[in-house]
Amino acid sequence: xxxxxxxxxxxxxxxxxxxxxxxxxxxxxxxxxxxxxxxxxxxxxxxxxxxxxxxxxxxxxxxxxxxxxxxxxxxxxxxxxxxxxxxxxxxxxxxxxxxxxxxxxxxxxxxxxxxxxxxxxxxxxxxxxxxxxxxxxxxxxxxxxxxxxxxxxxxxxxxxxxxxxxxxxxxxxxxxxxxxxxxxxxxxxxxxxxxxxxxxxxxxxxxxxxxxxxxxxxxxxxxxxxxxxxxxxxxxxxxxxxxxxxxxxxxxxxxxxxxxxxxxxxxxxxxxxxxxxxxxxxxxxxxxxxxxxxxxxxxxxxxxxxxxxxxxxxxxxxxxxxxxxxxxxxxxxxxxxxxxxxxxxxxxxxxxxxxxxxxxxxxxxxxxxxxxxxxxxxxxxxxxxxxxxxxxxxxxxxxxxxxxxxxxxxxxxxxxxxxxxxxxxxxxxxxxxxxxxxxxxxxxxxxxxxxxxxxxxxxxxxxxxxxxxxxxxxxxxxxxxxxxxxxxxxxxxxxxxxxxxxxxxxxxxxxxxxxxxxxxxxxxxxxxxxxxxxxxxxxxxxxxxxxxxxxxxxxxxxx
Numbered sequence: 436x437x438x439x440x441x442x443x444x445x446x447x448x449x450x451x452x453x454x455x456x457x458x459x460x461x462x463x464x465x466x467x468x469x470x471x472x473x474x475x476x477x478x479x480x481x482x483x484x485x486x487x488x489x490x491x492x493x494x495x496x497x498x499x500x501x502x503x504x505x506x507x508x509x510x511x512x513x514x515x516x517x518x519x520x521x522x523x524x525x526x527x528x529x530x531x532x533x534x535x536x537x538x539x540x541x542x543x544x545x546x547x548x549x550x551x552x553x554x555x556x557x558x559x560x561x562x563x564x565x566x567x568x569x570x571x572x573x574x575x576x577x578x579x580x581x582x583x584x585x586x587x588x589x590x591x592x593x594x595x596x597x598x599x600x601x602x603x604x605x606x607x608x609x610x611x612x613x614x615x616x617x618x619x620x621x622x623x624x625x626x627x628x629x630x631x632x633x634x635x636x637x638x639x640x641x642x643x644x645x646x647x648x649x650x651x652x653x654x655x656x657x658x659x660x661x662x663x664x665x666x667x668x669x670x671x672x673x674x675x676x677x678x679x680x681x682x683x684x685x686x687x688x689x690x691x692x693x694x695x696x697x698x699x700x701x702x703x704x705x706x707x708x709x710x711x712x713x714x715x716x717x718x719x720x721x722x723x724x725x726x727x728x729x730x731x732x733x734x735x736x737x738x739x740x741x742x743x744x745x746x747x748x749x750x751x752x753x754x755x756x757x758x759x760x761x762x763x764x765x766x767x768x769x770x771x772x773x774x775x776x777x778x779x780x781x782x783x784x785x786x787x788x789x790x791x792x793x794x795x796x797x798x799x800x801x802x803x804x805x806x807x808x809x810x811x812x813x814x815x816x817x818x819x820x821x822x823x824x825x826x827x828x829x830x831x832x833x834x835x836x837x838x839x840x841x842x843x844x845x846x847x848x849x850x851x852x853x854x855x856x857x858x859x860x861x862x863x864x865x866x867x868x869x870x871x872x873x874x875x876x877x878x879x880x881x882x883x884x885x886x887x888x889x890x891x892x893x894x895x896x897x898x899x900x901x902x903x904x905x906x907x908x909x910x911x912x913x914x915x916x917x918x919x920x921x922x923x924x925x926x927x928x929x930x931x932x933x934x935x936x937x938x939x940x941x942x943x944x945x946x947x948x949x950x951x952x953x954x955x956x957x958x959x960x961x962x963x964x965x966x967x968x969x970x971x972x973x974x975x976x977x978x979x980x981x982x983x984x985x986x987x988x989x990x991x992x993x994x
Contacts, residue, residue, distance in 0.1 A: 445583045446475035446610035449603070452587050453535070454481045456506050456595075460858045461485065461537075462493040466512020468554065469539025471610040473510065485858060485887065487851070488879035490516045494523020495848050495877065496855030497534045499816065499838050501527070503859040505660075506594060508535040513604070514554035517564055524600050525571040526843035531658040533594035536572065538564075538604040546606065565604055573599035580612045596624075598658045598745075624746070627757035634748045634755040635766055638741055641750065642772040645714035648674045651697060653682030653727065654841070655720030656760075659745045662686065664764040665719055672767075673774045674717075677706055679727040680827055681841035682720065684815075688831040694781045696827050699729030701982040703784065703828075711735060717767075718742045719760070726841055730986060784828045784978070792946030796968055797975045798825055800945050805894070806830060808952050810864060814838065814856045818849035818869040820903040822896055825977030826868055836860075846901075847876030854880045857889035864959060865891040872901045872921050878929065884963060885935035892955050893965045895926050899973040906980055909987045913974065926967045937963040943971075 443451065453461065462485045465473055476484050487493035493509045501507035511517045517538045527534045540561065541552050549559030556563060565575050574593035576586040583605075590601040642648065650669055656662065662685060669676050669692050676686045677697040686693055695706045710716065711734050718740050725731065742749040748758045788807060790800030802825050809815065812834040817826045823839050831837060838856060840848045853867035874895055884891065901919040908916060930937035938958050940951040948968065955964035 443614060444475070444611050445578055445580055445605060445614050446472055447479075448583055448614050449537070449578070449587055449605070450476060450479050450482055452591055453508050456591060457504055458506065458508055459483065460500065461508045461510055462487055462497045462500070462855065463510035464490050464493055464512070464516060466516050466539065466554075468513040468541055468607050469510055469516075471607045472537065472539045472605070475610060476510075484510070485883070487854075487883055490519035491523055492851035492854075492877050492880045492883070494520040494527070494534070494536075495851035496858070496880065496883075498523060498527045498530070498532050498848075499852035499855035500859040501532050501534050502838055503814065503836060503856060506533045506535065506591075507855070507859075508537060510537045510539065512554065513538055513540040514556075514564060516554075517568070521567065521571065522845060524568070524602075526840055526845050526848065527600045528571045528573075529843040530840060531598040531655060532600065533598050534600040535591065535594060536568070536600055536602045538602070539610070540577075540604050540606050542608045543606040544608075565602065568602040571600070572602045573597040574601040576603055578603055578605040579609060581615050583614045584616045598655075624757075624759070626759045626762040630755040631758050631762060631766065634750055634758055634763065635770070637750045637753060638767070639770055641739075641741065642715050642770060645772070647713045647776060648672060648715040648717065648772065648774055649710050649713040650674055650676040650686075651679060651682075651710065651716060651718045651721055652676060652685035653679045653719065653721040654685070655722065655745055656682060656685045657720070659720065659760060661720065661760055661764065664761060666690070668717070668764055668767055672770075672772055675709055675778045677710055679721060680729075681722060681724065681727055683827055683839070683841075684831055684835060684837035685720070687833055688835070689833040692778055693830075694778065695783060695830070697733070698827075698979060699734070700732035700986060701729045701979050705781065714739060716740045719764075720744065722842070724842055726844075730983065732986065783830045786830065790945045792944065792949070794945055795943060795971055796945055796948055797970060797972065798977045801948060801968060802826070802829060802977060804945070804948060804952065805868070808956065809835065809866070811835070812863050814860050814863050814865045816849050816853040816856055816865065816867045818867075818873045819844040819846050820870045820873055820901070821898070821906070821976045821980055822868050822870055824979040824983070828977065828979060836863075846873040848873075850874060850877045851880040851883075853891055853893070854884050854887075854889060857884060857891055858887065865889070867891050867893045869893070869895055870902070871895060871897045871899070871924070871926070874926070875921060875924065881929055881963075881965075882933040882935075885930060885933055885937065890960060890963045892959065893963070895965065895967045896970065897926065897967055898970040898975065899923075902973055902976060903980070905974065906976060906984045907987065909984065909991050927965065930963065930965065935963075937965055939965045939967070941967045941969060943969050
């Protein structure tokens with residue numbers, strides 16, 4: 436390292452490392468223990484500090500930023516700040532998102548003397564919060580001038596390699612101290628050639644007997660940036676490709692080989708039949724969660740599955756470790772298999788716009804309109820709830836990025852995530868689809884959008900409460916679920932309340948929605964646009980969710 440780098444302070448070195456990873460914005464909330472970090476950042480022309488309305492929202496925003504950029508960072512203060520962010524960091528851990536959580540902590544002498552300071556548990560334990568983060572991050576470290584040059588690269592490498600959040604804490608007085616540099620090496624793992632060749636041999640034997648194969652794409656294929664290789668493999672094998680719920684946008688949905696989302700008993704029958712009748716299934720980056728398995732209604736023979744994970748592969752009942760996915764996918768393009776049967780034309784659920792202009796809006800009419808307004812390279816951010824099930828069935832245009840918390844499913848995630856997406860993809864159109872219930876949890880970040888010049892198109896589904904919860908609770912009559920009702924807000928007045936201007940429109944009919952979409956598209960790039968969809972029937976929902984409820988009701992009756 437050069438003498439210039441060796442003379443850097445702990446804070447300067449940390450920020451240099453962030454910039455090397457392509458991070459240009461850092462999210463967070465100021466606090467008295469992180470002032471030295473923020474002062475250092477403010478003097479750095481290569482980074483901007485983006486102040487969120489609270490630390491939870493900052494974590495959500497950083498999560499979405501990382502999904503687009505590859506990695507992100509947020510800065511919080513000790514104790515109260517970092518504890519506020521834990522839900523977001525836990526979500527990033529669950530969803531395989533590399534976020535660097537940086538905490539400014541009290542002065543080193545205060546910690547050494549175990550002083551009873553504010554933002555602590557008043558017991559003199561200054562390590563308790565880091566211990567909490569040990570369970571929801573891949574790496575934790577308390578930085579000092581002596582270890583910073585070693586710990587910071589190690590943490591970043593862990594985040595990138597494991598696709599998980601990491602945690603770094605530094606005392607406010609040590610941020611400005613010069614680092615003591617030690618030479619470090621970052622090792623890159625390689626595939627075991629023995630395991631790779633053995634797996635290839637078994638896969639070759641499987642496909643030689645197969646007449647119909649299919650590719651399933653899921654979340655880890657997205658996180659590990661395997662999309663291009665999956666695309667090449669699909670075209671080489673000439674097989675249909677389906678995504679799982681948590682892997683949506685992992686394959687180009689405009690591609691003629693894409694057939695839709697595989698949803699077991701709740702999804703499209705044609706997709707379910709194609710996948711479940713295949714002789715060989717290439718499952719790439721798959722997580723067999725209750726969401727992806729549609730409440731475990733999928734019917735797949737494990738002996739016909741080639742499960743390709745980032746660093747391992749399972750062929751039928753045999754497992755092979757230390758096999759990197761990119762190496763195996765490259766080799767599979769030369770396996771010699773080409774499917775002879777035609778994929779045919781697939782009818783997607785929302786391919787045709789339906790519903791007369793004067794008819795009230797409902798799921799059957801607004802989802803096709805959403806699909807038809809999407810453009811290439813859009814960033815589509817979808818909230819947990821009924822919207823996530825309906826939007827999963829929309830066919831995305833080429834280059835679109837789909838952001839949703841399919842596994843963690845923390846309501847309120849999408850609005851701050853849309854803000855993070857706006858900051859990460861300033862040259863792309865961002866669309867947010869959120870429900871009224873979810874929006875009320877994290878609505879403050881619309882203020883952050885307006886403050887930072889973000890101009891997304893926001894759709895607010897006002898269906899009078901937590902419709903998703905009403906669908907999932909089949910034990911109690913809906914009328915008795917008072918806890919799933921929420922206050923009525925004037926959503927179109929939000930921008931005014933936040934002291935800014937925006938295009939807002941409340942719509943009740945299909946024609947009003949069409950007109951609002953047209954105006955929002957005309958104003959795109961000029962104003963933040965907010966369209967509130969008022970649905971008269973609080974139990975109106977996409978077909979996928981209706982099938983799920985019917986299944987849950989049958990299960991309940993069997994008890």
